[in-house]
Amino acid sequence: MKVLHFYKTSLPDTVGGVQLCIDQLATGLARRGVDVDLLALSTKPGKLAPLDRNDYRIHRVRQSFEIASTGFSLTAARRFLHLMQDADIVHFHYPWPFMDVIHLLLSQGKPSVVTYHSDIIRQKHLLKIYRPLADRFLRKVDRIVATSPDYLQTSAVLQRYADKVRVIPIGIDPQSYPSPRPQAVRAWRERLGEGFFLFIGVLRYYKGLAFLIEAAKLTGLPTVIVGTGPMERRLRQQARGGSPIVFLGSLSEEDKAAVLSLCGALVLPSHLRAEAFGVALLEGGLHAKPLITTAIGTGTSHINQADITGLVVPPADSQALAAAMRRLKDDPPLAAQMGQRALERCRTLFGAEAMADAYIDLYRDVLAERANA
Structure with missing residues (x-):
């Protein structure tokens, strides 16, 4: 199985909870025989060479500009298309509006999963503009993952898509x-x-x-x-x-x-x-x-x-x-x-092994549903 993760940043360039979650998940998947690529934006100067990290690969593209804490890249689309061709599943990490655009324009019906890390809290004025795009994105992905039962129960967005949500807590090794x-x-x-x-x-x-x-x-x-x-x-x-x-x-x-x-x-x-x-x-x-x-x-x-x-x-x-x-x-x-x-x-x-196993089961369910559709 080959999985492509896509997020706005990654370790070791930046440190944060989502980056750590992706790193722990990608590492756990790779150790179970999954072929894992991560595509991320970067603001680091100099040449952005691919990185081998814990048995998975990180592909970085230059962030071109940022609007309302959302990074955009003029070169990401080409790299996404290239990496997506060989992937069985594309795994997105929400929220990130640029990701929604890439998915809707370029995913070509590829099986997809999104981990829903958070509601949009701060940019309420921009949310009115973004909501139609986000809703279309969430409708089109095969599965949505909430990181806790608490967030599923208290997120109005997740409740609208509860029939396709699975809870998989973040785990660390x-x-x-x-x-x-x-x-x-x-x-x-x-x-x-x-x-x-x-x-x-x-x-x-x-x-x-x-x-x-x-x-x-x-x-x-x-x-x-x-x-x-x-x-x-x-x-x-x-x-x-x-x-x-x-x-x-x-x-x-x-x-x-x-x-x-x-x-x-x-x-x-x-x-x-x-x-x-x-x-x-x-x-x-x-x-x-x-x-x-x-x-x-x-x-x-x-x-x-x-x-x-x-x-x-x-x-x-x-x-x-x-x-x-x-x-x-x-x-x-x-x-x-x-x-x-x-x-x-x-x-x-909250172990990394349990998290990786749960995602592999989820990927298999999505691929089986697509095969039987």
């Missing part, structure tokens, strides 16, 4: 993460101590970090933020004035693992539904850390079960977030128990 060397752990312990609250992710508008910073100020509890992004300058300004917050920027995988091993809990304070899943929660769970999330009706509540694997608070509520932080800090046995349950849940439900 613990073996794909390096174990930190003892000297790396020692160095970070000397710098940060232990038991701090940790956020990992791109610093975007929907991550709710302003509320985490306020909660850290209210409690005085040490809080570490790992990642960079468009909100970084504003967040650093907010954190000034003796707050217990440390910004570390981007870290290597080894350093990230070292910091995870030292933290007391992982916090994902996202306050908008653009946070559709929360891969960082899986990373925290696999390190046996209790989780703090918000009730936004997405996959974050599928990963983090309230009062079992961690605490769930109302979104955009610094006081509630502060209370959750204090509760875990004041009750180490509870925090340890929740962390152990988070580890067990992540191992049981």
Whole structure:
């Protein structure tokens, strides 16, 4: 079986939850004998040579321009057509309006699957223009994948296509993460101590970090933020004035693992539904850390079960977030128990192997339906 994935960016050029999901899936598929190509846009300077990564291939084309966070490429169509010819299935990753155009103009009836990563939240004014195109795209694909039952139930878009939606949670392979060397752990312990609250992710508008910073100020509890992004300058300004917050920027995988091993809990304070899943929660769970999330009706509540694997608070509520932080800090046995349950849940439900197997079954179902049509 040969599968072509198509998305607006990819590892190692950029880091994010969708990119990590695609990488883990493509790796798992390749290890099961699936021939996997990934076509992605890139803004990297210089020659964009194909990359071999974890037994699959990444083909990058130059991003020509961007409108409303949507990348466009004048050279993608030709490369897509070339790669699509040999593919049995094309696997798209939504939302990305340029992808919809490519599919509708060039897919030529090729069997197709789309992973629905998120509703469109921010560009409401553009959504009115985009909705007819998105609806046509979603009608034409053979299957739509939601990444959690929670998102399927709370997304008005997914509910319109519920008869063709299958839920396949994102999974990660613990073996794909390096174990930190003892000297790396020692160095970070000397710098940060232990038991701090940790956020990992791109610093975007929907991550709710302003509320985490306020909660850290209210409690005085040490809080570490790992990642960079468009909100970084504003967040650093907010954190000034003796707050217990440390910004570390981007870290290597080894350093990230070292910091995870030292933290007391992982916090994902996202306050908008653009946070559709929360891969960082899986990373925290696999390190046996209790989780703090918000009730936004997405996959974050599928990963983090309230009062079992961690605490769930109302979104955009610094006081509630502060209370959750204090509760875990004041009750180490509870925090340890929740962390152990988070580890067990992540191992049981969110493995990369289970994700890859589920997608292979889905691909086979689509191909069988097409063959019998």
